[in-house]
Structures are given as C-alpha cells and as structure tokens.
Amino acid sequence: MNNYLFSGTEGLGILANAHIFDGIRDNYAPVTVPVGLFMGVPNDLFIASERELAVLNELGSPVDRLHGISDAGVDLVMLCTLEEILTGLNWEAIFDRHYVNPLKDEGPEGPWVYGISKALQEALKDVSSERIAGYAAQWADTDDWTVRDCELQNVVDILSRLIVLARKATDEGKRMFLWTALS
DSSP states (O other): OOTTOEEEETTEEEEOSEEOSSSOEEOOOOOOOOTTTTOSSOEEEEEEOHHHHHTOOSSSOGGGTSSEETTOSOOHHHHHHHHHHHHOOOHHHHHHHHTSSOSEEOSTTOOEEEEOOHHHHHHHHTOOTTTHHHHHHHHHTSHHHHTTTOOHHHHHHHHHHHHHHHHHHHHTTOEEEEEEOOO
C-alpha cells in the first residue's frame, strides 16, 4: 500500500503512515464516524497529472488506481466553503469559476470529475499544523457540517487528510480532483 493511499472505512478515508514531505512520519488513527454521517453520493478526492486525468475511464473511482481519499466526506459545496475560509474569496465566485461544469461528464448519473481550484490546493498545502484546529473549527461551524451533527475532531481529521493530499499533489506537480457519481 502506498504511503498516501486512503481506503474507505465506515464512509471515511483512513490515512496509513503518511510521510509529511519533510521526512517526519505522521500517523493518523482511524476515525469513528457516526453511522449515516456521510451516506449518500460518493465523493472521492484524488490527485492526477494531466496525462493520468486524460486516460481516466468511467469504471469506478480513480482512487482505486490513483492516490486519494475514498468517501472523503466532503462535496463541492463544502470545498467551496473551505476555500472561502482559507482564502477569503467569495463562495459564489469560487463555485461559479471552478465547479459549475465538470471536467469529465459520463452522463446523467455520472460519474463526474471536477478539478479542485488551484487556490484551494495552494491554501491547503500552506496550512501549518498550528492552524489546522482553528480552520477546522471555522469549517465545522458552517451549515455544511452542523446539519450533519459532526464532531469537531472528525472535521479536524478530514481537513488534515486534505492537507496531506494537497501537499503530495503539489510536490508531484499534480492537481487535486473530486470524483462523484449517483450510482
């Protein structure tokens, strides 16, 4: 198993033995997620080069073949909210600029692939460990999370995983993407 690969457990990706790019080993423990918290449409985050993205097909999530987070627990709306928190940009402008049209559209039930904005990837990459809890608290206090009755520690864990993925993508000259489907 690759050091950055996440695999789904109880609807949330689990990171195993991530190397945080400066040689420090950081281990994330499994997260207990309330039953039904992330039920619904699967949303997988992955990283890919332009070449890897071009050869993706409609057969299942790219997380099966590329580095990513299976059942990440976040959707486009939540990512826009996070970008607004991290960058100060307007939510509607973020959504309209980056997420109205998918990069790949395989039909009315998907799957669809959306490119995560470069601004969000950069902002995530630059979040220091000292700031994670504060940003997670801001994000957890939004409607995106309060309607799910989610504990702050779950949001901290998800944000931490997004940061690791953004750093890996940037270090490898790749971009982050969201894969989603109705079935």
